[in-house]
């Protein structure tokens with residue numbers, strides 16, 4: 064089902080941000096499963112890469128926030144300087160076999176102790192069990208991986224083609240939308256996977272001018288500005304739609320203090336007053352269906 068078809072129905076799209084990450088540890092099978100139980104239209108995997116070139120479902124470039132890597136491999140901190148102070152364990156310094164030893168659930172809540180980090184292939188196989196549910200993979204930090212001689216986009220294109228996900232029949236059963244903050248990555252997939260819609264992520268006001276939107280239209284099918292950018296420039300929605308671009312926003316979460324009575328009200332304002340087509344939320348069960 065092509066992007067225009069997905070949105071032409073006018074049905075607003077619910078994207079489960081890192082799964083139902085408000086209620087289960089992000090990027091785990093429990094989080095993805097709960098998102099599907101809560102009727103998400105799409106489930107979002109952020110993608111990282113292991114030392115042996117396997118795509119895994121991981122938001123950060125490092126492992127210390129969402130796993131017990133510091134306990135399991137205390138002496139293997141990576142020799143890198145990152146913005147956040149303290150030791151870091153880069154995912155690309157560990158093989159899949161090593162990463163599968165890590166607990167990716169306990170940090171969130173002891174009830175999820177023993178949960179493992181899924182590979183992208185395992186996530187695909189899981190979502191395929193719910194025909195009609197889509198995936199919304201994010202190519203995270205391709206430049207970082209490039210600096211470590213890992214071509215993340217190439218690995219991504221290979222796994223998509225190995226599973227036939229770009230084929231029209233497959234896209235009907237499991238819609239796919241690719242997303243990235245990295246313009247080069249979005250341009251590459253527009254050439255290598257032309258049947259798959261692709262969305263450019265941004266937090267910059269400079270990316271939502273009419274001239275910039277016209278440029279984006281040459282390689283992207285949609286734009287995904289952070290919600291604060293849309294709040295500052297609500298006219299961008301009309302401009303983007305006039306150019307045939309979809310508009311998606313992020314991130315809507317129950318645990319965030321905002322000026323709205325509830326996250327349901329906040330989402331309803333962006334969807335039905337400002338007219339965006341889709342949004343990322345940690346709490347799919349709060350999505351205002353109409």
Ligand code: G3P
Pocket residue numbers: 080109122201242264313314343
């Ligand atoms: O991908 C949409 C939104 O999730 C972008 O922010 O940091 O949560 O990946 P982040």
Ligand code: CA
Pocket residue numbers: 107109201
């Ligand atoms: Ca993301």
